Amino acid sequence: MAEEISQAPASIDSSKLFNIRVWEGIQYKFAKDLGIAIKVMSEDGKINTVESNFSDFYNILTSTEEGKKLCEINHENIDREARFITLYADCVYYCATTYFYGKKFNIFVGVKERVPNELLVKELSEKAGVDYSELLAAYKSQTVFSDERLINIADLIVDLFNIVIELSVQEYITHMANKEKEEEIAKMSALMDASIIINSTRNLDLLLKIIMQSAEKVMQAEASSVFLIDSERNELFFEVATGPKEAEVKKIRLKMGEGIAGWVAYTGESLLVSDVSKDPRFARRVDEQTQFITRSVICVPLKVRNQTIGVVQVLNKIGGGSFSKTEIKFLEALASQAAIAIENANLYEHLEERAEQLNKDLKNANLNLSIEKLRIESIVQSMEDAVLAVNREKKIVMVNRIAERIFSIDGGRAEGRPLEDVVKIADLRDNFTTVLAVKNITKTEVKFTMGNKEHIFAAVFAPIIDEKNEAAGSVAVFRDITEIKELDKMKSEFLNMVSHELRTPLTPIQAYSELMMVRNVDNEKVKKYADIINRETQRLGALIGDLLDLSRIDAGKGLSLALEPVDMNELMQTVYETFKNASARHKIILTLPEKSEIILVDKNKIIQVMTNLLSNALKYSPEGGEITIKTWFDDKMFYGSVKDQGLGIAEEDLGRIFDKFYRVESEKVKKIGGTGIGLPIVKYILELHNGNIRVISEFNKGSEFVFNIPKVKP
Amino acid sequence: MADLKKKIVVADDEPFILSALQDTLSDSYSVTTASNGAEAIRLAQRVMPDLIILDVMMPEMDGLDACKNLKRDKLTSTIPVILLTAKGQITDIEKGFKSGADAYVVKPFSPARLIEKVEEIFEKVEMRKKIMEDKKK
Numbered sequence: 081m082a083e084e085i086s087q088a089p090a091s092i093d094s095s096k097l098f099n100i101r102v103w104e105g106i107q108y109k110f111a112k113d114l115g116i117a118i119k120v121m122s123e124d125g126k127i128n129t130v131e132s133n134f135s136d137f138y139n140i141l142t143s144t145e146e147g148k149k150l151c152e153i154n155h156e157n158i159d160r161e162a163r164f165i166t167l168y169a170d171c172v173y174y175c176a177t178t179y180f181y182g183k184k185f186n187i188f189v190g191v192k193e194r195v196p197n198e199l200l201v202k203e204l205s206e207k208a209g210v211d212y213s214e215l216l217a218a219y220k221s222q223t224v225f226s227d228e229r230l231i232n233i234a235d236l237i238v239d240l241f242n243i244v245i246e247l248s249v250q251e252y253i254t255h256m257a258n259k260e261k262e263e264e265i266a267k268m269s270a271l272m273d274a275s276i277i278i279n280s281t282r283n284l285d286l287l288l289k290i291i292m293q294s295a296e297k298v299m300q301a302e303a304s305s306v307f308l309i310d311s312e313r314n315e316l317f318f319e320v321a322t323g324p325k326e327a328e329v330k331k332i333r334l335k336m337g338e339g340i341a342g343w344v345a346y347t348g349e350s351l352l353v354s355d356v357s358k359d360p361r362f363a364r365r366v367d368e369q370t371q372f373i374t375r376s377v378i379c380v381p382l383k384v385r386n387q388t389i390g391v392v393q394v395l396n397k398i399g400g401g402s403f404s405k406t407e408i409k410f411l412e413a414l415a416s417q418a419a420i421a422i423e424n425a426n427l428y429e430h431l432e433e434r435a436e437q438l439n440k441d442l443k444n445a446n447l448n449l450s451i452e453k454l455r456i457e458s459i460v461q462s463m464e465d466a467v468l469a470v471n472r473e474k475k476i477v478m479v480n481r482i483a484e485r486i487f488s489i490d491g492g493r494a495e496g497r498p499l500e501d502v503v504k505i506a507d508l509r510d511n512f513t514t515v516l517a518v519k520n521i522t523k524t525e526v527k528f529t530m531g532n533k534e535h536i537f538a539a540v541f542a543p544i545i546d547e548k549n550e551a552a553g554s555v556a557v558f559r560d561i562t563e564i565k566e567l568d569k570m571k572s573e574f575l576n577m578v579s580h581e582l583r584t585p586l587t588p589i590q591a592y593s594e595l596m597m598v599r600n601v602d603n604e605k606v607k608k609y610a611d612i613i614n615r616e617t618q619r620l621g622a623l624i625g626d627l628l629d630l631s632r633i634d635a636g637k638g639l640s641l642a643l644e645p646v647d648m649n650e651l652m653q654t655v656y657e658t659f660k661n662a663s664a665r666h667k668i669i670l671t672l673p674e675k676s677e678i679i680l681v682d683k684n685k686i687i688q689v690m691t692n693l694l695s696n697a698l699k700y701s702p703e704g705g706e707i708t709i710k711t712w713f714d715d716k717m718f719y720g721s722v723k724d725q726g727l728g729i730a731e732e733d734l735g736r737i738f739d740k741f742y743r744v745e746s747e748k749v750k751k752i753g754g755t756g757i758g759l760p761i762v763k764y765i766l767e768l769h770n771g772n773i774r775v776i777s778e779f780n781k782g783s784e785f786v787f788n789i790p791k792v793k794p
Numbered sequence: 795m796a797d798l799k800k801k802i803v804v805a806d807d808e809p810f811i812l813s814a815l816q817d818t819l820s821d822s823y824s825v826t827t828a829s830n831g832a833e834a835i836r837l838a839q840r841v842m843p844d845l846i847i848l849d850v851m852m853p854e855m856d857g858l859d860a861c862k863n864l865k866r867d868k869l870t871s872t873i874p875v876i877l878l879t880a881k882g883q884i885t886d887i888e889k890g891f892k893s894g895a896d897a898y899v900v901k902p903f904s905p906a907r908l909i910e911k912v913e914e915i916f917e918k919v920e921m922r923k924k925i926m927e928d929k930k931k
Contacts, residue, residue, distance in 0.1 A: 579881075580851065580880040582880075583880030583900075583901045583902055584808055584811070585810075586902040587808070587814065587880070587901040587902040588810035588811055588813070589902065591814035591818060591902065591903065591904075592817070594905050594906065595818060595905050598906060599821075609817075662809070663809060702829075702830065748853065748854075751851055751853050751854070751855075751856045752851070752853050
């Protein structure tokens with residue numbers, strides 16, 4: 081601190097700082113207690129203290145121009161640090177001169193002479209033109225001291241003065257130091273404010289304005305501005321300008337290197353110009369355009385990562401005067417904050433753009449995801465396979481419509497419910513657990529009763545593997561394979577039956593042909609055997625024909641009709657002849673219309689229809705009975721009917737008997753050979769003729785197949 | 795003379811197969827026919843034949859069921875049964891033997907082979923009879 085004091089500026093006006101009240105107290109004490117008169121005068125006259133005891137005499141003496149001169153002359157004679165006693169007008173004066181911070185102070189200490197020299201007083205009064213008796217009285221009132229004592233006291237008084245003035249200056253310096261500190265604090269807080277603002281607002285314009293306003297306030301500047309470099313055009317433009325001419329200022333652009341701002345931008349060095357009028361770099365153009373008068377400037381560069389991106393300047397100290405070098409530091413600090421603000425703002429802008437883009441992307445992704453989720457959900461929901469998924473805790477996470485049906489889930493959502501609540505079959509539940517553990521697919525078949533019918537499902541259990549390659553749950557897909565199973569069964573049954581059906585006519589053929597070869601059979605027997613062989617060969621041929629027709633229909637080639645004019649009664653008679661002796665247990669009755677008609681049909685195909693219908697009638701009436709063939713005509717149609725008294729067809733089978741390979745599932749029917757292709761072919765042939773067939777049947781009483789063919793006349 | 799002929803009951807729902815069987819066997823055996831399993835059982839119980847030939851696929855009662863019934867019935871259990879069928883798959887043959895049949899002939903058959911089979915069965919029966927008689931002695 082002491083050093084700082086000694087370094088106090090030379091410009092200190094010590095007379096101004098002098099603590100006059102303290103000094104006057106000292107003066108009063110000396111005068112009152114010791115009767116010593118004291119007077120101090122600074123050379124600039126700003127300090128002029130006088131003690132009343134002394135002043136009576138002194139005032140009287142200096143009340144005239146002459147007397148004043150006398151006194152002044154004496155003062156001028158006092159040299160630096162000189163001390164002397166002068167006897168004047170029988171008075172003892174002690175005069176001393178002291179200097180402080182380059183300023184001269186004269187100190188007078190005076191007492192009355194021991195022996196009043198009335199002559200001298202008289203001479204003095206005459207010289208000064210004052211009243212003698214008055215002056216003498218004042219003189220006489222002074223206390224008498226020895227010279228030696230007076231000198232000691234005077235020395236003490238000078239020392240005291242020095243102490244007072246020194247203390248005054250110290251006090252001032254301390255005050256100034258405090259003031260400086262306060263300013264420093266103000267600057268610091270301005271900087272802190274700036275950094276707080278930087279962190280709290282993203283509005284760059286507002287931010288810079290606030291920073292610059294705080295700079296103005298702290299630095300007591302009239303105006304301030306921020307320029308940024310337009311690197312494309314190599315120019316500076318006002319980003320922010322405060323002060324009275326803001327709007328005009330903002331229109332101006334400076335060339336790089338132009339003006340003080342341009343210079344700072346170009347060099348990247350801070351600049352303090354106390355008087356711009358003396359600086360050749362100053363660009364008057366701006367002042368002219370804005371009608372602002374710039375006197376002094378501090379301009380510092382705005383640097384972001386060592387690159388100058390602009391400048392900050394403050395103009396004109398309020399109340400005249402100049403900016404100090406310490407203020408450059410402050411502005412530089414502020415500029416670096418502003419640079420951070422700009423960079424932050426750019427970063428924010430960039431970040432905001434990025435964030436906005438990310439947000440957009442995210443929204444899109446979310447949208448896509450939810451669309452995808454909806455799509456998957458609707459796909460899963462509309463699947464004809466049942467889907468049931470569980471998590472690791474075996475709580476249901478997904479179940480679709482079909483699964484709800486097969487597991488009879490009603491009453492609200494199944495999601496979240498434990499698996500055993502929904503899947504009652506323990507073996508099935510075990511599969512969910514197994515695939516979770518082994519992380520492998522398991523397949524099985526399972527039967528569910530839906531409605532009143534048992535359905536067979538192929539079940540596939542798969543683990544749900546998450547992104548960490550861990551099983552997050554398991555999913556089961558159940559496909560109804562009832563129909564496939566049925567078809568499969570029908571296929572193998574069909575092949576079996578075909579084999580059987582082929583072997584059946586082949587058996588008498590082989591037997592009789594062999595008997596004819598190896599045995600000596602008479603003619604009668606030969607005729608009988610040959611007849612049987614012929615019938616059975618025809619039967620075999622018909623069956624093979626059916627099979628070929630079926631494969632042609634199956635291959636999509638269809639059957640072609642060879643239409644020819646056919647007398648329908650004749651045709652029926654032929655069929656009847658073939659069948660009339662086919663069975664001993666059956667009686668075949670033929671009822672034909674009186675008048676036959678000739679229509680266009682495929683003769684062989686109609687024989688095939690009748691053969692199939694009659695074979696069925698024989699086959700499915702194992703107990704025998706009547707089989708009636710009846711035909712008739714109306715205006716448009718030919719009608720045919722084959723009626724038996726056999727097993728009949730149950731109601732539930734009526735709809736399917738014309739389906740390919742379909743055979744009624746009953747113990748009785750099973751024991752009767754058949755391929756299940758006869759009726760489908762019959763229907764197909766009749767439809768080719770634009771005709772139709774239907775069945776009327778009562779279970780266990782018999783069936784009647786009635787068909788019609790539109791009459792096409794040749 | 796007719797009395798010396800061995801009696802065979804044949805059953806098939808196909809009339810021409812039935813007649814072929816009859817024509818094949820009737821020279822050497824006394825043949826009676828039935829058109830289904832139930833009828834064959836009734837016939838067998840009545841005539842107590844030396845052999846029964848059954849078609850497998852027949853209405854009312856098929857050959858397998860008829861065979862089982864015949865073998866279960868003490869009266870008929872010792873009568874040999876030949877199953878005659880157009881079903882030639884191994885599973886069908888297995889089913890046939892399980893039902894207690896003594897032989898299995900697949901359709902279409904050769905009359906000579908059928909007669910060989912029939913004679914073979916009768917020989918076996920004769921041998922068994924002899925062994926039983928020897929044991930008794």
